[in-house]
Amino acid sequence: MESNYIEDNFKKISLFKDEKVFEPDFIPKKLLHRENELILLSRMFFPLIKNPNSISKKILITGNVGVGKSVTIYFFGKMLEESAQKRNLKIYFVHINCRINYSSYLVLKNIVDKLKINIPIRGVSPIELLEIIIEFLIKNNAHLILVLDEMNYFQKKDFNFIYTLIRINETKKYQIYFLSIIGIVKELNLLKNFDESIKSPLQNEIIHFRNYNIFEIFDIIKDRVNLGLKEDIISDDLLKRICELSIDSGDIRKSLKILKNAVLYSEYHGFKTVTMDSIRISNAEYISLDKDQLSLLNFHELLLLKSICNLIQNTKRNNLTINEIKEEYFNLCLEKREKPRSNTQIWEYIQKLRTYDFIQSEIINKDIKGRKCLIRITNYPIDEFKRQLEVLINEK
Ligand SMILES: Nc1ncnc2c1ncn2[C@@H]1O[C@H](COP(=O)(O)OP(=O)(O)O)[C@@H](O)[C@H]1O
Numbered sequence: 001m002e003s004n005y006i007e008d009n010f011k012k013i014s015l016f017k018d019e020k021v022f023e024p025d026f027i028p029k030k031l032l033h034r035e036n037e038l039i040l041l042s043r044m045f046f047p048l049i050k051n052p053n054s055i056s057k058k059i060l061i062t063g064n065v066g067v068g069k070s071v072t073i074y075f076f077g078k079m080l081e082e083s084a085q086k087r088n089l090k091i092y093f094v095h096i097n098c099r100i101n102y103s104s105y106l107v108l109k110n111i112v113d114k115l116k117i118n119i120p121i122r123g124v125s126p127i128e129l130l131e132i133i134i135e136f137l138i139k140n141n142a143h144l145i146l147v148l149d150e151m152n153y154f155q156k157k158d159f160n161f162i163y164t165l166i167r168i169n170e171t172k173k174y175q176i177y178f179l180s181i182i183g184i185v186k187e188l189n190l191l192k193n194f195d196e197s198i199k200s201p202l203q204n205e206i207i208h209f210r211n212y213n214i215f216e217i218f219d220i221i222k223d224r225v226n227l228g229l230k231e232d233i234i235s236d237d238l239l240k241r242i243c244e245l246s247i248d249s250g251d252i253r254k255s256l257k258i259l260k261n262a263v264l265y266s267e268y269h270g271f272k273t274v275t276m277d278s279i280r281i282s283n284a285e286y287i288s289l290d291k292d293q294l295s296l297l298n299f300h301e302l303l304l305l306k307s308i309c310n311l312i313q314n315t316k317r318n319n320l321t322i323n324e325i326k327e328e329y330f331n332l333c334l335e336k337r338e339k340p341r342s343n344t345q346i347w348e349y350i351q352k353l354r355t356y357d358f359i360q361s362e363i364i365n366k367d368i369k370g371r372k373c374l375i376r377i378t379n380y381p382i383d384e385f386k387r388q389l390e391v392l393i394n395e396k
């Protein structure tokens with residue numbers, strides 16, 4: 001046998017103390033910089049602890065990907081359970097990710113498991129199951145706080161179920177309030193498929209998680225470095241470079257992933273520390289398309305974005321003027337037999353594409369008379385981007 005590659009791995013010195021610290025679902029010991037959100041949540045739910053079953057809360061949490069919405073709610077759940085336990089109150093906190101648990105059946109199954117209701121649930125209809133859960137809660141004088149995380153992923157054909165959940169404590173049928181709901185979603189726009197009757201009760205109270213600033217990102221990532229890496233693997237200076245890469249999105253998951261890959265890269269090449277090069281390479285691998293955001297664009301916004309891609313490919317330039325873009329957009333409209341939108345409208349679309357970070361723009365002062373706006377795409381490889389756009393355009 002030539003070489004045993006498994007044995008080779010044993011000989012390599014690992015730079016990690018604990019690799020799973022960098023996984024997105026790792027729960028840290030401390031939650032940093034979300035005190036205000038925890039205080040707000042505690043105030044909102046305090047009536048429940050003070051006077052159990054006196055109220056049915058419905059709130060919505062919004063904020064970008066990776067800004068700590070899920071982890072903060074996890075910590076809040078622990079706090080609530082602790083306070084409830086101290087007072088012998090039966091408060092159940094069920095945190096459901098609707099990306100994984102996307103149907104009424106799956107949500108109900110999670111609740112039944114958490115409440116330890118001992119029934120075979122096969123063959124029982126969702127409505128019957130819900131009745132059993134309600135009966136259990138009322139009989140035990142208990143309150144269920146249901147978190148529907150990433151609720152925009154819930155499947156459309158079961159929207160009625162969400163509607164029932166949200167309204168159930170508003171009828172006079174039951175004497176006590178036994179259910180509160182916390183919805184979590186990146187932005188309100190993503191709930192566009194839901195009926196007003198589902199959205200409006202949730203929208204009464206919204207907590208928006210703002211993006212972290214550079215110092216906060218640094219603190220959070222530094223904490224993981226201390227937990228997960230051996231000593232002196234990365235300098236604070238380089239760590240700051242990694243944090244800067246997530247400053248626009250505020251996405252801690254991104255920093256963690258870039259950091260982990262940079263460490264893996266260094267490890268693989270036998271370096272003893274993380275280098276700037278390993279960070280660059282790791283970042284280039286990370287950038288991938290946010291398909292959720294892309295699906296929020298309307299037909300003409302997609303066409304406009306495609307014109308920008310076409311131009312970058314054809315001209316091999318990454319700085320385009322609005323006039324050039326308009327011309328290409330008109331061509332595409334002609335091809336699709338669509339009436340082009342007005343100048344004002346096109347300008348608004350450009351602003352939206354910028355907000356979503358699909359394009360970047362720069363205003364340059366050409367001369368005293370005119371200011372010129374240049375448009376470019378820096379975040380995505382154009383070929384792949386265009387392919388995605390075409391799929392969506394053809395679907396519309
Ligand atoms: N304030 C924080 N303190 C410690 N870790 C955090 C904090 N905010 C986010 N994280 C970590 O960043 C990652 C993304 O957070 P997450 O709660 O999943 O974001 P979101 O739900 O907003 O997409 C997780 O690994 C989480 O543990």
Ligand SMILES: [Mg+2]
Binds near residue numbers: 069071
């Ligand atoms: Mg989340």
